[in-house]
Amino acid sequence: MQMQQQKVDDLLAQFEVLVDVKGSAGVLSLSRPQALNALTHGMIQLIRHYFDVWESDPAITHIILRSLSPKAFCAGGDVRAVYEMAKAGDPTWSAFFADEYCLNSRIKHYPKPVISLIDGIVMGGGVGLSGHGSYRIGSQKTLFAMPEVGIGFFPDVGASHMLPRLRSLEVGLYSALSGARLSQADSMWAGILTHCVPSERFTDLLQALTESADIDGVLAGFAGEPAEASVLAAHEGALQACFSKGSVAEILAALDAVSGEDAEWAQKTAGMIRSRSPMSVNVSFAELHKGATMEFDDCMVMEYRILHRVLEGNDFYEGIRAVLVEKDNLPDWQPKRFEDVDMAEVDTYFSEPKDGDLVLR
Template identity: 45%
Template sequence: MDFGGGEEIRFERLGAAGVVTLTRPKALNAVTHAMVLALTRALSAWADDPEVALVVIKAEGRAFSAGGDILHIYEAGRAGNPPVDFFADEYSLNLAIARFPKPYIALVDGIAMGGGVGVSFHGSHRLMSENAVFAMPEVGIGFFPDVGGSYILPRLKDRFGLYLGLTGARIRQGDAVWSGLASHAVQQADLEAILTALAESGDADAVAARYAQTVPCETASDTLEAIARHFAPDDLDETRSSLRRGAAAGEDFAAATLDTIARRSPTSLRVTHRQIIEGAAIDMAACMRMEFRVVNRMLAGHDFYEGIRAAIIDKDATPVWRPATLEAVTQDVVDAYFAPLERELDL
């Protein structure tokens, strides 16, 4: 089946399943504009196809998808042509997945970050193997957890999503199931059998339940309690104050988290905190419109390009953020990222 996308993404019909495979293993299946458009076309066709009972998305290689094609975004932005259309189409796809009228099953094996999260974790069934890793590390490159992060993260248990968004911490299947991010934990060895069973039966609930494993959290209970306590405030400065008190009292988690946050982009931290707090009270479509406003401003700013320079171009790991401190990122600066656009996202 050809919905476009060339050699970057493959579409097949296996029994009752429409199967999507990300086929850029050498690039860790980073999501491109062509892949976004192809998957959008496939979902549109399969939504109305009576022979397709469900959709499965999986990937080749050791990563599910390590994000979007940020080097292309960096180069286009530096050339004065920020790829706003890419983000508009990507965010529309994220919403289409969330609204898809049939089961949408992501078989996540390997790392899922950024754009890879957007094409998987908005689905109805999110199956993570023991090899799967989830992260939204955007604050470390001067960006923000987009692709629907403003919808997913605030809905995780006990403020866990706020912690993940502000630190970029990586988690595995046990934490993902506990927090509500993953719907099921499964074994990598069972993935082919799961796909076969889905294609044969068309019953996502029954198949997922059959292969689901009971797994413990990887994060210790006292750390989960500390996350819930320190990230309880709806104000970032109050969270920092709580962490400082914890660090002064000898709490290792608080000290380590303070150190992590101190190395992130101050602008990204302020914007990310606001998007997660606001995202808790609005629906997915409103979240995507909000993120589109933010991404337009990020692409016109400084920190994203500086973060990519430090991480990927020069690889010196010493970004110079502007502004350099959280105190310098004032309320009016943050407000500007969320202000209405002349061209809003059309959903």
């Protein structure tokens, strides 16, 4: 995806991604703090451009992704903008996702190490940037989530491949169906992070990573244990038992039946799932089970199929309205109840769009 220099210059002038070469590292710094680095189409295009340029540059041995926001690595894609485009009938929403999914695939298959320094919130599109690279270093401020079912959407940006391959498929399903937020310790336990480093050492870590191509050696000198114990680890038995069931209905029934020291956690988890879009939760359940046995690029094609079907329906628009536009937090899901989800309709989300499948490039 080579871009004309004028286009590159125009995007750089917006200062949403700062580009630098330090030592042997190409450094991309997300700089849209007022939006918690939510990805715009221009940011996606610019990041992809430099991945392409640096691949053939022998002086660049690795790429570092970081944030200039004190609160977030990246809180996701700019779904509000997509909502406005789709509501207005602007077909360019499709190009936004096509380019983002192609970037996710590019990162997954990149021949040089990709290192993400995660100091704060990482959700949605931010997981697509960081989750498929070689190293994911999280500080004590790390807050991971794939919360898409809460806005009538689904875990995308490669989540159908990544989440089933965490500590277990069940852990991935927990994340996808509940949209729960995971701490640094939970993220390390689940397999999302590869290393834990205190945020106050990130500046020194960045400097060390630009001065050496021995990434493992550098990280060995900085990494330590999580700042606190993992909550999920304490409930692993209940999590595995409940999320190993064969349907969303069975998962909810299993959570409702949990007693003893896991009961409060199970009740909270069931409540989170029941507050989400029933259709999105069931589509996500099917998506992760399919993705567990698929190659990465096939997962991206599948996600593009789901995307088109989601944007033809009700729940994405209702979720964005309720959470981001009117902010009444009272989405009118269709259907409203989990019992009323038509599984034959769920199957339609995996059909090829009328305009054809995603072509990765």
